[in-house]
Amino acid sequence: MQYNAYMKARYQYRIYPTTNQQVELAKLFGCCRVVWNDALVLVKAVPKGKQWPSNAELQKLCITQAKKTEARSWLSEVSNIPLQQSIQDLGVAFKNFFDYRKGKREGRRIGFPRFKKKMSRQSARFRKGGFSIKAEKVYLAKVGDMQTKWSRPLPSEPSSVTVIKDCAGRYFLSFVVEVEPTEAEPKNQGVGIDLGLETLATLSTGEKVKARDTSDLDLKIRKGKRKLARAVKGSKRRESLRVAVARMEAKQRDIRRDCNQKLATRLVRENSVVVLEDLNVSGMVKNRTLARTISRAGWRQLRTLCEAKAKMINEREVRVISRWEPTSQYCSCCGYRWGKLDLSIRSVLCLNCGTEHDRDKNASKNIKAAGHADSNRQALSSVRPQSGAVACLPTQQEAI
Incomplete structure (x- = not known):
């Protein structure tokens, strides 16, 4: 290269x-x-x-x-x-x-x-x-x-x-x-990252990174926008409200970008290969219940920062796997495929090898495996064992 x-x-x-x-x-x-x-x-x-x-x-x-x-x-x-x-x-x-x-x-x-x-x-x-x-x-x-x-x-x-x-x-x-691109010795050969809402990133190493909580700031922004909608157009009060709301939104953006900057820097410095999913964010925001949370999660921003920082350090690479890769549908230990899971199921027990998996940690390991697959290898979904029977047992249910 x-x-x-x-x-x-x-x-x-x-x-x-x-x-x-x-x-x-x-x-x-x-x-x-x-x-x-x-x-x-x-x-x-x-x-x-x-x-x-x-x-x-x-x-x-x-x-x-x-x-x-x-x-x-x-x-x-x-x-x-x-x-x-x-x-x-x-x-x-x-x-x-x-x-x-x-x-x-x-x-x-x-x-x-x-x-x-x-x-x-x-x-x-x-x-x-x-x-x-x-x-x-x-x-x-x-x-x-x-x-x-x-x-x-x-x-x-x-x-x-x-x-x-x-x-x-x-x-x-x-x-x-x-x-000039710098030289740095990576600690790990690669890492897979599963992005989420409550937990911003789950790494294949087992680490979970949570985003900073800006819910209080979000409530102030929504309250300020309601006041702004009632203000008279062209008035000084409306202009002062507009600036106040813009400052709160800028603060929220700065918090999110600071969190993503630090995470992207650490991932690129410590790993030679960073593997991410190609998420369909534009399709996800059509869900009216989670649209605001997904929009402010900054998934695309994190991917962009990782790609930019990988160019600044030699021997670093960011790989993006297909969004259709069924990373949460099979066991990362034995490869047994159990099929789709409801989002409320956060922990599963593989009936083939008896391993209990955290949903996000299991997906991040599969993301890493898919990213390290050879280019001439078939998609992992086609080589995993297929089964029509129930291959997992929910052991814990949590609301996302």
Whole structure:
């Protein structure tokens, strides 16, 4: 297996702009948003069958010529680099959309680019020439030196920086840097992971990792949203409620991401191979009883973090088995298949070998075995012994 000498990564830091800098950033975000929306309007106005304007033509129409008009003269008050980058980002969005339509891009569905809104997450990207780092302060063109909370040093010189304002009113700087994969000796050859709700992850080693409880915060968020729905639109009270709810949601997201970050880091460092299931989350959230809990479990986020961290350490691999693999339907010791189990059954006794299994631990061991199977080997479900008789005995029933 060959590894890249360098790879790109993002390093994000919290910043605390002054009042004047917040005003300048608000202008910058607004200009980038207007340029994006104006360019999208021009593209949508092109008749069917005609060629769309290129990025260079959109920059000329939406930036250069727009600055000469009275309606868009204020575009000259901000740096030109983020405005040009906004047009390029729109071009990338179109490319991703058509690549997905043609089958060249895998993963989640990529929709047609949409208009940017003022109340959503705001961002502006600076390339080299539009920013500099001096004396632990980041200078942004026509904004000034930003007070940055350096939580960790940058591994190399950044190629670009994105200034971000989230819905909770917090400001961040996101740097794109090149990092070199590190060397680390794994403690284990591999581990299988069974993801759940009450227990976030059950490892094939027998360890169970529980997510941090945010139920109290969830109740506050739901109460705040009910108040927000009753507030008068356009009022100051509604805006203050919106910010308060956004801050609570941001806190909940930070707790979940922190938990997943630490778990993913430990799994990748200690194991040479991490095996996960390809869960159908979009289908699971159709269950109205568990939709909110499943959405906030962060299963996909944990998988993404594991895959990203595996690229940063040599000789690490993340494998994903099919969602149709019957990992909870057979014994991990003898391979005897007993069939489907009700979700309320959390412990089973194999009548073939007499081993009592915890449902999640047994599934995690089967996930690990499926991940380590050879590529030319048939699916485990086809080689396991089949039986029409009852092959397990429930010994404990718990509500999930």
